Amino acid sequence: MSKALQEPATPHRWPRPTEGTWTQHYPELGTSMMSFEDSVSPEFFELEREAIFKRAWLNVGRVEQVPKTGSYFTKELDVARTSLIVVRDHDGTVKAFHNVCRHRGNKLVWNEFPREETSGTCRQFTCKYHGWRYGLDGSLGFVQQEGEFFDLDKAALGLRPVHCDVWAGFIFVNLDATPRQTLREFLGPMITDLDGYPFDKMTEWYEFKADNQSNWKLFADAFQEYYHVPGLHSQQVPSAVRTPGKGFECAHFQVDGPHRMVSTGGARRWTMPAEFMYPIERATRSGLVGPWESPELGELPKGLNPGRIEPWGIDNFQIFPNIEILIYHGWYLLYRYWPTSHNTHRFEGMLCFQPARTVRERVEHEVASVVFKEFALQDAGMLTGTQTALESAYRTAGMTHFPVNDQEILVRHFHKAVADWVDVYRHDLSGVVAR
């Protein structure tokens, strides 16, 4: 244990595990310096495609996107080199198919451009190329000039299904031929204890997309530790009340399988003296952490605030591999990180509120959405620097290992979870029995 951890310069505000640190509470994580080669290596990225994105359950949307029979959307999964159709079938279930016509392999559903995602409602899917039609259940229903074919087995030529399941309204797919776990087994108790959280009430969405010049894990790293906040986001409070050198201490960390969570605690922003807020926050009663008051939600699930932090601020759940749910008072944020190469990814962000009932409530949501973007842009702005410098460190500067502190335990855990999944894949490939 380092001296700094034994004798903190300032007393810890929040209690820590009996081991003394969050990291040592999970001894399998170790405390040594870490390699971030997994974020700069094209070869490792190719392994991630197979080991993680073609084996893990991936969240591709919410049930609200397919509200009725025939509602569908497409999802481009570059990382798995595939496109999916997600659709609500006649029986009410949500199904997923590879977005490929069984006749000569054209992309089946697209609108203006084949590479762009689309959505809508239909009674069947019709291929633009030769007019083959498929039902909402994927069955092949119509073949143009069927008699011209040779022994055509229509029953065997339905859309190729993808495993699809729903948890708490989040639609997950699994590209594995035989998923190793059910969705609930995969999510595990830390996540499924959020069962009953009223995600379904928060249907007013502000959606964002960005193409970032960084490995997908580096952006996730930026959002799973708050150690960077005083440095990068010094403007989070007005300059008059900034405390130079002041750090940030999280209230609770927890890991479960490949998944992670962190809670923040402390005085709610608006209960502090007025000078801690910007004028626009006071005028709109909303800001950095969202509206000051949100409609009541009733009893909340046991999985929320698992550290029983009081006063509680935010729960930030990171579901392996690429989804993050940040639960605030009465609303939530959803992030997804979709790799497009070893050093680029597509970011999706969504602020989800209970629908505004008045103009003032709508304005509160707008403020939260605008403030979110300002600070997310600072995080994103760092990434090009991190990516290029890391690549340089590995290729030319001889720097391969970097220290990671106790407030960054989730960064350490995330990269270890990725490495573990890749290791299992390698063992499976080599014929050795997986752990």
Added chain:
Amino acid sequence: MTTTLLPPAFADLERFAHDWCLKTESERYARRLASPMQELIDFYDACFPRIEDALAYCDKFPLEELPEDAIHLLHLMYSLIMVAMAVEIFQQPKPVDSADAELARVSEPWP
């Protein structure tokens, strides 16, 4: 002849309406980045003192039944929120240290 966009009670803000009554966040953000800081400050100094009146005016109507001039006023207030980030927080149009990062809002509620 110019068209009046705002309710009569907000005639003092009409001079900003044609530039800043913008329907989407993307338009408002682009306008902010393209505006000299002094213009942002002038807009902020004129609009911020009226935000309470503006919200009270719009709040007289159901959210889904706002008259057109009230929608314009609401969009002007959205622009004020957008501009406040530059004036109150960053003292420049672009967020400090955001480098070349972009983040596009691709869907939002109406109005």
